[in-house]
Amino acid sequence: MLKTNFLDVELSNPLMNASGVHCMTTKELDELATSEAGAFVTKTATRDYREGNPEPRYYDTALGSINSMGLPNNGLDYYLDYVIERQRAGAKLQFLSVTGMSYDENIALLKKIQESEYEGVTEFNLSCPNVPGKPQIAYDFELTDKLLAEVFTFFTKPIGVKLPPYFDIAHFDEMAKILNKYPLTYVNSVNSVGNGLYIDLDKEQVVIKPKGGFGGLGGEYIKPTALANVRAFRERLNPSIKIIGTGGVINGKDIFEHILCGADLVQVGTTLHKEGVSVFARLTKELQEVMKEKGYSSLDDFRGKLKVIE
Numbered sequence: 001m002l003k004t005n006f007l008d009v010e011l012s013n014p015l016m017n018a019s020g021v022h023c024m025t026t027k028e029l030d031e032l033a034t035s036e037a038g039a040f041v042t043k044t045a046t047r048d049y050r051e052g053n054p055e056p057r058y059y060d061t062a063l064g065s066i067n068s069m070g071l072p073n074n075g076l077d078y079y080l081d082y083v084i085e086r087q088r089a090g091a092k093l094q095f096l097s098v099t100g101m102s103y104d105e106n107i108a109l110l111k112k113i114q115e116s117e118y119e120g121v122t123e124f125n126l127s128c129p130n131v132p133g134k135p136q137i138a139y140d141f142e143l144t145d146k147l148l149a150e151v152f153t154f155f156t157k158p159i160g161v162k163l164p165p166y167f168d169i170a171h172f173d174e175m176a177k178i179l180n181k182y183p184l185t186y187v188n189s190v191n192s193v194g195n196g197l198y199i200d201l202d203k204e205q206v207v208i209k210p211k212g213g214f215g216g217l218g219g220e221y222i223k224p225t226a227l228a229n230v231r232a233f234r235e236r237l238n239p240s241i242k243i244i245g246t247g248g249v250i251n252g253k254d255i256f257e258h259i260l261c262g263a264d265l266v267q268v269g270t271t272l273h274k275e276g277v278s279v280f281a282r283l284t285k286e287l288q289e290v291m292k293e294k295g296y297s298s299l300d301d302f303r304g305k306l307k308v309i310e
């Protein structure tokens with residue numbers, strides 16, 4: 001009932017972790033790989049190991065989460081070795097997330113992946129909101145265009161981009177126009193809603209240490225923004241570019257809504273962090289219940305079919 005195809009690989013269901021959650025170590029990745037999730041993505045890797053920002057740097061709230069992790073990760077080689085080893089053992093569809101700390105590092109990382117034996121998908125993260133002094137690439141349209149133009153002079157493997165949320169129709173138009181110039185496999189919307197501020201009222205204090213308490217929001221807060229971005233890009237991107245919907249998935253209905261807006265796959269961040277990998281069994285069951293109630297037998301029955309009021 002939930003089966004779906006991505007790059008000609010059949011997945012048991014459309015669910016994945018969102019990069020950053022439960023995917024830092026090989027132990028966590030193994031747990032995702034053996035969970036009910038249809039696929040997984042690694043923590044965004046930089047060239048070198050990074051400690052990340054000082055703790056506390058992630059905080060669960062009643063309606064979601066706020067984080068300023070600061071890109072802690074074990075370095076590209078760690079994750080590339082992991083996915084290559086699994087590929088040799090027969091793994092079919094894997095997602096390797098990367099981002100560079102500079103323009104040249106972005107190019108160098110992708111060249112390394114291109115030259116490796118890795119045949120899976122690369123998720124190019126253009127939207128980390130939490131590195132002090134480093135603006136998000138994807139809020140700079142000219143830079144995004146220039147970077148992608150250079151990437152596609154040498155990169156021939158499947159690659160998608162992880163985008164931040166946009167909040168203006170002109171920005172949806174402008175970014176879609178840029179993305180449509182390139183042979184992208186997919187677009188993933190959205191990363192966390194950058195630089196929110198959550199306050200502990202009793203303490204009259206922020207809840208995370210980096211950046212004076214400012215951090216990326218996830219969870220229930222961001223579902224309408226995530227759905228708007230999925231819908232807006234589905235309406236604007238070439239049909240050959242798939243969409244991964246991320247943001248605000250708490251239950252099966254939320255997944256249904258993402259797919260109704262046009263998502264091919266759906267990622268879970270905050271709720272995975274709160275519940276652990278058993279969340280995928282719960283969510284697949286709930287999505288099937290929603291579909292059954294509505295009389296749908298496959299995801300294609302309703303994918304992208306959101307109705308508007310005429």
Ligand code: RRO
Pocket residue numbers: 020044067068069070071072125127128129130131191192216
């Ligand atoms: O590590 C982080 O602080 C982080 C990253 Br790279 C990202 O893409 N999104 C996010 O919310 N946190």
